[in-house]
Amino acid sequence: MSNAFDKRKQELNQFSEALDKLNIRKKETTITPKALPDDVTKCPKCNTLIFSDEMQKNLFICPKCNHHFRITPKNRLDALMDKYEVIFDDIAEKYTDFPDYKEKLSKAVEDTNEDESITCAVGYIDGIKVLVGVMNSFFMMGSMGSVCGEKVTRMAEKAYKENLPLVIFTCSGGARMQEGIISLMQMAKTSAAFAKLNEKGLYIAVITDPTTGGVSASFASLADITLAEPGALFGFAGKRVIESTIKEVLPKEFQTAEFNLEKGFIDKIVSRKDMKKTLSLILSLHGYKHE
Numbered sequence: 065m066s067n068a069f070d071k072r073k074q075e076l077n078q079f080s081e082a083l084d085k086l087n088i089r090k091k092e093t094t095i096t097p098k099a100l101p102d103d104v105t106k107c108p109k110c111n112t113l114i115f116s117d118e119m120q121k122n123l124f125i126c127p128k129c130n131h132h133f134r135i136t137p138k139n140r141l142d143a144l145m146d147k148y149e150v151i152f153d154d155i156a157e158k159y160t161d162f163p164d165y166k167e168k169l170s171k172a173v174e175d176t177n178e179d180e181s182i183t184c185a186v187g188y189i190d191g192i193k194v195l196v197g198v199m200n201s202f203f204m205m206g207s208m209g210s211v212c213g214e215k216v217t218r219m220a221e222k223a224y225k226e227n228l229p230l231v232i233f234t235c236s237g238g239a240r241m242q243e244g245i246i247s248l249m250q251m252a253k254t255s256a257a258f259a260k261l262n263e264k265g266l267y268i269a270v271i272t273d274p275t276t277g278g279v280s281a282s283f284a285s286l287a288d289i290t291l292a293e294p295g296a297l298f299g300f301a302g303k304r305v306i307e308s309t310i311k312e313v314l315p316k317e318f319q320t321a322e323f324n325l326e327k328g329f330i331d332k333i334v335s336r337k338d339m340k341k342t343l344s345l346i347l348s349l350h351g352y353k354h355e
């Protein structure tokens with residue numbers, strides 16, 4: 065009896081070692097992303113290994129657990145719009161005195177091939193003319209400084225003047241601390257522009273992961289219709305900061321899109337795969353015509 069047990073244990077150990085060698089068991093936490101080949105990404109939620117071309121085809125959504133990966137503005141606009149032109153990409157930074165800020169900005173520009181933490185475009189969704197802004201988590205964590213604030217404000221003003229619907233995909237760590245009070249002023253500046261647009265325009269915010277700080281406390285929360293991608297974090301201060309302030313443990317799902325939907329803070333959770341048809345439907349229901 066004891067021999068049979070030992071034999072079985074030995075077999076299981078061999079099986080376990082074989083699984084480890086093949087890297088196909090769930091317990092892959094020992095593999096760091098750096099150890100993976102360049103064209104493979106590991107889903108942080110379910111540990112599935114996904115090849116780049118599959119990722120691209122699936123709009124950067126995990127095929128197994130529906131985790132929505134963060135996405136660049138270019139990939140987002142390509143997936144969403146029939147055709148588009150990038151606008152407002154020529155605004156120069158003015159407030160760059162903070163130590164190392166210039167260098168950080170140059171590196172972000174080089175790494176992302178974008179000029180700032182938001183990319184603005186005018187173009188068409190299903191033949192409907194629309195303005196679309198996409199914030200970029202890969203550009204200094206989507207932080208809002210004076211140029212980002214100026215671009216968002218110009219989008220709201222253009223939407224007002226030209227009677228165009230406006231969609232902004234928000235994603236931000238908050239105000240850009242290197243610009244100090246100037247970055248905080250962008251909250252008031254963008255909010256004033258959206259108050260004006262509110263008189264007659266249609267503004268749709270799409271909350272993507274993560275939308276926090278000064279952006280969530282200004283234009284991300286001022287839309288006529290607020291959509292969100294599944295699982296997107298949406299809140300002002302971080303969960304741990306709030307817990308240590310109010311001395312209470314918050315629920316696990318606190319600040320997720322699903323939690324915000326339940327509390328009435330957002331209107332609908334929309335998968336990236338359904339985003340184009342959902343936006344097209346909302347725009348046509350509001351009288352915007354297909355050209």
Ligand SMILES: [Zn+2]
Nearest residue numbers: 107110126129
């Ligand atoms: Zn997954």
